[in-house]
């Protein structure tokens with residue numbers, strides 16, 4: 140299967156260079172050059188804000204194609220709990236799983252179950268290991284990447300757990316190989332995803348550990364065919380055994396789900412990219428010491444607000460509320476561990492998440508100081524209108540690009556018009 | 562490219578402005594990251610600067626932070642016009658605070674600000690004149706051999 144090197148690409152035929160995405164990007168990771176948007180991969184956090192705002196639909200998620208999925212002998216769908224929220228409360232999780240089977244998957248695995256399984260262990264880990272600084276959720280890959288890039292000092296606080304989707308994918312492969320004698324490389328575990336971030340984390344995992352997932356397909360990409368398949372699935376409900384999770388696991392589809400499941404008092408749940416950045420800035424300056432666990436999700440409202448979802452996220456949240464009530468409290472962890480033959484060490488990361496900080500102005504502080512002063516001088520010459528016509532989101536970023544050698548002062552349309560430049 | 566030895570920038574802080582209070586230390590953190598200081602140093606400086614900045618917001622009329630960076634040291638001078646501190650030794654004690662209940666409700670006023678500044682800096686000088694104001698000088702050495710915390714965790718207690 141062809142693994143792309145990034146989770147999104149810009150379609151040059153559609154891009155008009157309007158700079159909407161450039162302004163919207165919270166990581167300042169987009170420049171418009173020669174009238175086409177370019178994503179700087181070393182700065183992109185895979186949040187999908189650019190995809191949301193592009194008026195030309197020129198930002199294209201590089202999800203796994205149907206052809207790529209069909210190369211696997213045994214195909215497993217691993218849907219985000221957010222998928223359950225997309226069709227209203229009369230469509231049960233078991234209907235959704237059944238519909239995935241009729242789309243051509245050999246197995247549809249209830250990922251929500253993996254969420255509640257892993258988090259039962261997270262709870263005891265936090266209680267044993269909290270030492271005065273909050274642990275940060277390891278679930279949203281865009282948050283992990285944001286921390287690696289912009290808050291390198293906080294990487295050590297990301298909970299050293301594999302995200303539930305990875306735990307599930309690994310367990311599924313072991314199970315299918317054992318039961319059906321199919322070699323692991325012929326099993327394709329495909330995440331049905333609300334976002335680009337999951338795909339990006341597969342391509343470029345945050346640790347040296349390889350991802351156990353083999354692809355990701357957007358919820359919006361299967362939505363139409365799901366609607367058709369659901370009709371049949373609902374008329375004949377016999378697949379009850381496919382859905383194991385309680386209300387707790389389904390709650391992971393939205394912000395606050397992790398914290399609700401943990402049931403620890405000193406926790407905080409934040410969602411949305413700007414609010415996540417804000418809370419991490421607080422954490423970085425020593426606030427929030429009384430918090431033991433910080434849940435952050437890049438999308439507003441959590442995964443139900445993901446860029447590849449279809450349903451209005453407030454309506455989706457109501458559906459989750461219904462399911463949380465309907466499917467009730469989680470089972471006891473020890474029973475779950477025994478039933479599935481799970482071991483705690485499968486939940487833990489074997490390799491540390493390391494910082495991947497945005498490069499400083501210069502690796503040598505004395506040169507960096509020189510460049511910072513030069514940047515101030517350049518900035519003072521720029522008009523300060525933040526018009527983005529140069530292709531950078533604002534004047535300070537253009538000044539930064541200039542001292543880093545990626546742009547020149549004549550890129551500023553005002554400077555060019557005045558012929559003021561030297 | 563020119564190697565410069567000093568970077569200097571000042572930030573104003575308004576007493577009582579809880580909305581903008583904290584922005585100066587945020588900027589200082591960004592600057593230090595761009596100047597290639599290791600994460601552990603950046604974080605210690607950020608915590609110390611933030612505590613000192615919030616003390617202006619909480620207890621003084623107005624003031625500012627002055628950041629001076631050389632390749633081997635970070636100096637942050639925090640000076641304000643305001644009531645001043647009557648007994649510095651007392652103010653430096655863990656848990657000592659004159660914060661009102663309202664301030665405490667907002668999550669400040671645990672009496673650990675000045676002690677945390679001391680823990681996170683290599684040198685700290687504090688002087689104050691009643692009715693005039695307070696001056697705190699924070700020095701953090703960037704000498705890698707002298708990093709006090711082994712990992713990125715700051716030296717702080719709650």
Ligand SMILES: Nc1ncnc2c1ncn2[C@@H]1O[C@H](COP(=O)(O)OP(=O)(O)O)[C@@H](O)[C@H]1O
Pocket residue numbers: 612616617619620621641643644645646652653657658659660669670671672673674675676695
């Ligand atoms: N800049 C300042 N001006 C006046 N008083 C101050 C100033 N900074 C600190 N103080 C006094 O010292 C006390 C202890 O300060 P600190 O250790 O930061 O704890 P906290 O701010 O939580 O009270 C404060 O309660 C206040 O009475």
Ligand code: SF4
Pocket residue numbers: 163164165166167168169178179182183184185186187188189190
């Ligand atoms: S995905 Fe997010 S970080 Fe990446 S380019 Fe788009 S807006 Fe910027």
Ligand code: SF4
Pocket residue numbers: 185186278279280281282333334335336337436437438441442443444445446
């Ligand atoms: S909040 Fe959920 S949907 Fe959004 S980027 Fe993170 S994992 Fe993906």
Ligand SMILES: [Mg+2]
Pocket residue numbers: 612615616670673674675
């Ligand atoms: Mg204080």
